[in-house]
Amino acid sequence: MIELRELTKRYGRRVAVDGLSVRVQPGVVTGFLGPNGSGKSTTMRMILGLDAPDSGAALIDGVPYRQLDRPLTRVGALLDAGAFHPGRSARAHLTALAASNDLRSTRVEHVLRIVGLTEAAGRRTGTYSLGMRQRLGVAVALLGDPAVLMLDEPVNGLDPEGIRWIRDLLRGLAAEGRTVFVSSHLIAEMALTADRLVVIGRGRLLAETTVAELAAGGDSLEDAFFRLTSETTDYRGAEAA
Numbered sequence: 231m232i233e234l235r236e237l238t239k240r241y242g243r244r245v246a247v248d249g250l251s252v253r254v255q256p257g258v259v260t261g262f263l264g265p266n267g268s269g270k271s272t273t274m275r276m277i278l279g280l281d282a283p284d285s286g287a288a289l290i291d292g293v294p295y296r297q298l299d300r301p302l303t304r305v306g307a308l309l310d311a312g313a314f315h316p317g318r319s320a321r322a323h324l325t326a327l328a329a330s331n332d333l334r335s336t337r338v339e340h341v342l343r344i345v346g347l348t349e350a351a352g353r354r355t356g357t358y359s360l361g362m363r364q365r366l367g368v369a370v371a372l373l374g375d376p377a378v379l380m381l382d383e384p385v386n387g388l389d390p391e392g393i394r395w396i397r398d399l400l401r402g403l404a405a406e407g408r409t410v411f412v413s414s415h416l417i418a419e420m421a422l423t424a425d426r427l428v429v430i431g432r433g434r435l436l437a438e439t440t441v442a443e444l445a446a447g448g449d450s451l452e453d454a455f456f457r458l459t460s461e462t463t464d465y466r467g468a469e470a471a
């Protein structure tokens with residue numbers, strides 16, 4: 231489980247994450263939704279110990295990420311697809327990561343199979359398409375067989391086949407009992423992938439709900455999302471100008 235307790239982060243005078251308290255439960259896909267700049271990436275970076283909160287805490291199974299023993303076996307994350315050495319093959323990348331984190335080397339071929347990269351695993355990642363790099367990012371996240379998975383905008387830039395693949399994978403991982411926390415600014419995509427939704431705007435919690443509850447209001451999911459977040463966006467479309 232991921233637990234945020236009054237999590238707060240400021241950049242100068244700007245509050246990027248503002249007293250966020252949320253519990254992300256195992257066994258379901260939880261969508262983390264909010265407009266651009268609402269604080270999703272900053273929250274995820276704090277969960278992974280890459281940014282320090284100004285106050286509050288982000289806990290994984292009760293402890294901060296940095297205190298986890300063998301963290302890759304506890305939490306898998308996909309933050310930035312494409313951040314791989316372009317001259318290295320996928321297999322070499324995963325093998326090095328497994329060795330440096332004391333993971334069984336048999337995991338490498340296993341995760342390559344899960345993400346469908348077995349045949350391409352010997353190729354330099356510099357030759358990979360965005361979709362293939364995304365798959366490799368997912369392979370990295372799964373390498374330690376963690377019970378908690380966190381993905382920041384995993385469908386960005388993917389074609390429909392890639393989007394469906396990520397969706398099915400995430401739902402399968404949750405069905406295995408894992409905690410799956412996935413961010414997006416696209417409500418329509420999240421409606422197809424997530425069971426629960428955590429909606430934020432300007433770093434604040436706006437709603438913790440289910441897709442069904444959000445849709446029950448009568449208007450479309452998109453309208454419900456805009457209604458929730460409209461007060462928090464810094465920009466306005468022509469209609470509202």
Ligand SMILES: Nc1ncnc2c1ncn2[C@@H]1O[C@H](COP(=O)(O)OP(=O)(O)OP(=O)(O)O)[C@@H](O)[C@H]1O
Pocket residue numbers: 241244245246264265266267268269270271272273415
């Ligand atoms: N390193 C940083 N320095 C200064 N400001 C930052 C930094 N990182 C994020 N911010 C600011 O914090 C706020 C939240 O940004 P964040 O990237 O977490 O939002 P997001 O919801 O992930 O947005 P997007 O969907 O566009 O990725 C924004 O106003 C952003 O400009």
